[in-house]
Amino acid sequence: MITVESLTKRYGRFMALRGISFQAESGEILGFLGPNGAGKTTTMRILTGYMPPTSGRASVAGYDVFTDSLEVRKRVGYLPETVPLYPDMTVHGYVKYVAELRGVPHAASRADDVLRIVGMHTRRDSLIRNISKGMRQRVGLAQALVHDPQVLILDEPTIGLDPRQTLEVRDLVRSLGRTHTIMFSTHILSEAEQVCDRVAIIHRGELVAIDKPETLRDQLQKGARLFVRVGKAESAETVRKTLQNVTGVASVTVLNDGFSVEARRGVDVRPRLASVIISAGWELLELRPLAMSLEDIFLELTVREGADERL
């Protein structure tokens, strides 16, 4: 549905994108993850036909974004980072205006429909200047949905929202993802993990990784990490030493409330850990895997990047 091939974008002497390539399948929610200034917005602006790339190709729904820009724009719903609203218009008037410009039949009733979808129908006659930030975000989303596009491109739709609004927007995106292809940018990693089918991590204009959140986690996790809590032990240090000696254990770190045990790749050390602890006469209070979050993956990937640059 979205195909991007070695896309670059140069602003004067600054390379915002250094040749990124990826694809998003139909009906997929692709998370676009990266720190601020990584090139997320630039990529999205190219995909929506706002500006052309310096080199490379991109197509949306089978149309080239540069040569068939109008066809692409008909099929894409776009929520830019700064929600494009007219403060002097009413919520309904604004959505209807966009619907009319998009040539949606029965614009007024369609505007009511999408306002219901985003939960803003009760405020349809309020002036946009008088509604809260979270509501504005949802009106922006309504605008992007009004023509029922095949592809939705949302640039940081949850930025600046309070936790409840954030959850609402995430739920909305997830439910829309069943019927639309969604590209969703964020710099909040847990969000990408919760919402997206696949995550693309970009950093300084380059694609660092793209995969399912679980796969990314598995790839980067060198071995399994386990959390162990032990009761009735003499001292933390004794436990650490004992656990360290178990076959298959790579390292043990003392945490506040327990131990983090890193096992070598492909070894399940859990039964051995349990029996060692029991036979030492301690109590095994907790033994569970410690999953590596996207946070860790992200830091890992981008730090590695930074290290390359310093060389």
Next chain:
Amino acid sequence: MRHIWIIFRRELGQYFSSPIAYFVAFAVLLLTGFTFNDDLAMRNGRAPVDPALPLIYLAQFSVFFVPLLTMRLLAEENREGTLELLMTLPLQDYQIVLGKFFGAWAYYTVLISLTIVHQALMLWLNPADLGIAFSAYLGLWLFGGASIAVGMFFSALNENQIVAAFLGMAALLILWQADLVGNVLNNRPLAEFIRSLSFQSNYSYSFAIGIVRFDHTVFFLGVMGTLLLATTQVVQSRRWR
């Protein structure tokens, strides 16, 4: 065409929902009212009143008030980020520019038609030459369209409305005063050429005295066409920057 119409409708509606348009309308009526009243008192039955007089003043005031009407047209969209929305909708850039231009021009038309009240008073006092009134209004209307095109061009150039208004005023003032270029320039052909580009010389010596001249009509239409084209280019340039 449909797109231009939708943008036009919103743009015109915007004028009537924002206070600045009413202030401008108020100021314009006040100023033309004063000059009209003054003229009436001066002639006081000794000479027939000139129906074009308030309109010549209005043309002169346009130099200052038209940029106030046009300053937000593109500068605001640019600053608020709504231009990004318009430019990612299935619209051609020229449709955005034309829709906005016609919206502003329509508001201007409403504004100058308010001065018909002076004409009515004049007719009531003594029969005036309606031909002059008609040509003066036609000229003023074209004059306004050209001024709006100039103001809008500067609104596209930057995202600060104050700067857009100021640059527009400066440009229109120069275009108005270019009529007097002969006072400062010795080179007669050059002075005549510059003078032929002046808004004042294309209005005050033809339309305002009851002559609808083809070349002056073409001049104002040409200014509109050229500047609308330039404005579209400026909007479009965002795409290749």
